[in-house]
Amino acid sequence: MTFFKQIKALVWKDLKSEFRTKEMLSSMLIFAFLVIVIFSFAFDPTDETLKEVFPGIIWVAFIFAGILGLNRSFVAEKQNNSIHGLMLCPADRSAIYFGKVITNLVLMLIMEAISLPIFIILFDYSFSGSILKLILVILLGTFGFVAIGTFLAALTANTRTSEVLLPIILFPVIVPLVIGAVESTGAIFIGEEMSEILPWLKVLGIYDLIFITVPFMLFDFVLEV
Amino acid sequence: MGNQPLLAVKELKKDIGKKNILSDINFSLNQGEVLSIFGPNGAGKTTLLKLLSTVTDLTTGELKIAGESVVENTIHLRKDIGVISHHTFLYGDLTAYENLKFYGEMYGVNNLKDRIFDVIDEVGLNFCLHDLVRTFSRGMKQRLSIARAILHFPEILLLDEPYTGLDQHAIEMLNRVINGLNTTQRTIVMITHNFQQGLNLSDRFLILVNGRVRFEGVSNDFNLLELQEKYKELLGE
Numbered sequence: 484m485t486f487f488k489q490i491k492a493l494v495w496k497d498l499k500s501e502f503r504t505k506e507m508l509s510s511m512l513i514f515a516f517l518v519i520v521i522f523s524f525a526f527d528p529t530d531e532t533l534k535e536v537f538p539g540i541i542w543v544a545f546i547f548a549g550i551l552g553l554n555r556s557f558v559a560e561k562q563n564n565s566i567h568g569l570m571l572c573p574a575d576r577s578a579i580y581f582g583k584v585i586t587n588l589v590l591m592l593i594m595e596a597i598s599l600p601i602f603i604i605l606f607d608y609s610f611s612g613s614i615l616k617l618i619l620v621i622l623l624g625t626f627g628f629v630a631i632g633t634f635l636a637a638l639t640a641n642t643r644t645s646e647v648l649l650p651i652i653l654f655p656v657i658v659p660l661v662i663g664a665v666e667s668t669g670a671i672f673i674g675e676e677m678s679e680i681l682p683w684l685k686v687l688g689i690y691d692l693i694f695i696t697v698p699f700m701l702f703d704f705v706l707e708v
Numbered sequence: 709m710g711n712q713p714l715l716a717v718k719e720l721k722k723d724i725g726k727k728n729i730l731s732d733i734n735f736s737l738n739q740g741e742v743l744s745i746f747g748p749n750g751a752g753k754t755t756l757l758k759l760l761s762t763v764t765d766l767t768t769g770e771l772k773i774a775g776e777s778v779v780e781n782t783i784h785l786r787k788d789i790g791v792i793s794h795h796t797f798l799y800g801d802l803t804a805y806e807n808l809k810f811y812g813e814m815y816g817v818n819n820l821k822d823r824i825f826d827v828i829d830e831v832g833l834n835f836c837l838h839d840l841v842r843t844f845s846r847g848m849k850q851r852l853s854i855a856r857a858i859l860h861f862p863e864i865l866l867l868d869e870p871y872t873g874l875d876q877h878a879i880e881m882l883n884r885v886i887n888g889l890n891t892t893q894r895t896i897v898m899i900t901h902n903f904q905q906g907l908n909l910s911d912r913f914l915i916l917v918n919g920r921v922r923f924e925g926v927s928n929d930f931n932l933l934e935l936q937e938k939y940k941e942l943l944g945e
Contacts, residue, residue, distance in 0.1 A: 485816055492813035500801040559799060563849075568797025568856075570763045572814040573786040707764070 489574045493582025498589065500559060507555045507590055511548040515598040518544035523605045533606065538668035541602055542661060546628060548598075549591050550650050553632040556587055557640035566640075570706060580633065580702040584695075587629045595621055612671040616680065620671060623687035624664035627694055631656055634698035637705045656694075663687045712775045714739045714895050715760070715864055720769035722755055722919075729755045730919045733769070739863070740893040744906035744927070746935075747916035748943060753899045756916070757868050760897060761791050773864065787815060790862030794872035796853040800842030804833060804852050807841060808859055815860035827855040831885055847878030854885050858894075865889060867898040871905060883909070903935050917942055 501507055522540050526533045560566035569579055599621075603610055635653050639645040667683035698705075713736035720733035730752045737743055747753050758764040759771065762782050771778040773785045791797075798807050805824060812820040828837055831851040841849060850870065857865060867886070871879055886909060889896070900906045906913060907927050915923040915938070922942045930938070 488816070489814055492810055495813075496799065496802065496806075496810045499806060500799060504801050559801070562800060563798050564793070564795035565797050565799060567763060567793070567795065568791075568811070569814075571761055571786060571789065571791055571797075572811070573783050573816070574814055575783065 486575060486578055489572070489578040490582045490585065493569075493579060494585045494589075497556075497559070497582065497586040501586070501590065507552040508593060510555070511552045511590065511594040512597060514548040514551055515544045515594055516601070518547065519598065519602055519605055526606075529607075533608075534673070535669070537602075537606060537608055538665045538672060541599065541668065542624070542665050544598065544602070545591070545595055545625070546657070546661065548594055549587075549625075549628055549632065550653065552587060552590055552594075553629075553636040553653075554646050554649055556583055556633065556636050561640060566706070576703045576706055577699050579706070580637070580698055583633045583637070584629055587633050588626060591625050591629060592622075595625065608672075610672060611674040613674075616671045616677070617668065620664060620667045620680075620684070620687070623684065623691055624660060624668075627660045627687060627691040628657060630691060630698060631660075631694040634694075634702065634705065637702070659686060660690050663690065712772075713737055714741075714774055715897070716770070716772040716775075717760075718770040718772075720756075720759065720771060721767045722752075722759060722764070723767045724755075728919060730759070732920055734921070735914065735924070737864075737895050737897070739895055741912065742896040742898065742910040744910035744913040745897065745899045745916055746901070746903065746906060746913060746939060747899075751916040752919040753916055754868060757791075757866050757897070757899055760864075761789055761866050762786055787860060788863045789866060790857035790860070790864070791866045791868065792850075792854055792857045792870050793868040794870065796849045797856065798841050798849060798852060801840065803838050803840055804828065804844075804855075805837045807852065808855060811856050812859055817860050823859060827859050830858070830888070831855045832881075845878075846873050847875065847881065850874060850878065850882060851885065854882070854889075858889060863895060865894050865896045867896060867900070869900055870898070871900060871902050879905070903939070904932050907932060907935060915939060915942055 560569065632653055636649055639648045639652070642648055663683045663686035667680050667687065670680045670683065715737040717733055717735050720730060722730040733756065735743070745753055745756065759766050762778055762785065773788055776785060778785055802810065808824045808827065809820065812824065817823050828834055831854050833848060833851055833855065836844065836848065841852065844852065870882060874882060883905070898906060898910065907930060910927045913925050913927055914921050923938060
């Protein structure tokens with residue numbers, strides 16, 4: 484029980500700070516909106532090509548905006564050396580990891596919930612698939628991204644060039660996740676059957692499982708670095 | 709617990725990579741004792757404090773708190789340790805109350821609300837309990853940092869250069885608070901470059917040079933001048 488109470492305290496602390504300053508959320512939302520505006524100028528909404536690239540555009544916006552948030556997720560811990568204060572607490576280090584994952588997940592889902600409808604409206608995209616399936620894919624894709632992204636953000640937080648280093652080491656690792664998320668989102672948008680989407684959902688599910696387990700085991704060492 | 713010391717350090721050694729940072733560190737402290745550690749920059753003082761606070765692992769040797777090995781019971785024994793550093797470990801975007809609430813929940817403090825009011829009263833910050841910490845002066849942050857460190861009733865307090873960046877008024881306030889803490893039988897290990905403060909507040913002192921304890925003395929047996937002479941002698945100045 485203590486473990487979960489500590490995770491709850493960490494999430495409360497991070498969300499309280501974030502909703503007070505809105506540093507992560509505002510930068511993620513502004514970036515997502517910029518991507519929407521740029522792509523809406525770049526592609527003709529009536530073009531057939533748009534239907535094919537639309538799922539990719541959405542995930543590009545989500546992931547790039549998400550990286551902005553991940554880069555900031557350990558900034559507060561570096562100020563006043565608060566990460567040291569956390570390490571002194573009688574808590575398993577994985578509680579710190581899960582606390583950060585939940586906070587990042589909440590913030591990314593807020594950003595996605597606001598920007599996705601705007602994407603669909605601005606691109607005049609006729610959505611014919613299942614909303615529930617789309618939510619499931621977004622949840623699985625975002626969770627996998629946040630799970631590995633939080634781990635790598637902690638790893639790079641102590642480097643001078645963390646904002647550059649994080650995308651460089653994160654992008655190669657999330658390639659399977661991005662492919663799975665884009666393919667399944669595309670299939671849902673054109674109203675494909677569940678049997679067509681299921682293999683991609685399995686990819687996302689397995690990815691999530693691997694990349695929540697590995698950081699859970701290695702987070703101790705990351706904080707030591 | 710019997711007659712065993714509250715904090716016992718035996719043959720402690722710390723290497724980082726191939727570099728040896730600390731070796732042959734031996735000392736013990738009974739409940740209520742205050743130890744000052746002096747030494748030049750790079751002597752290994754902060755690494756020693758990190759080892760004592762369980763934030764970093766020792767390479768070889770033994771570190772025991774109340775007879776229990778820190779290596780085997782790390783998480784459990786962290787409840788017995790409080791750290792006051794020149795870094796405050798506070799969150800600027802939270803209020804003083806919220807900072808203490810967060811740390812109290814991490815340490816599982818019972819009757820947390822009452823305890824927060826007790827410690828905030830002890831450090832004299834009642835008037836700004838609900839103000840954001842980023843609006844605090846350096847001295848106020850350090851006082852709140854003391855409240856954070858004693859919130860969970862630690863038996864051992866580790867002080868890492870707590871006077872850094874404080875003005876004279878804040879130093880006097882900090883001394884009053886530390887003296888107050890000591891009357892409650894807390895064992896204190898303090899790292900400081902301030903010989904006068906270190907001598908005044910401690911029962912014993914160590915001088916650490918190049919990762920080794922080069923001298924151990926009783927504070928009452930030395931005045932400031934004698935300590936400075938000894939220190940220079942050990943540094944070969």
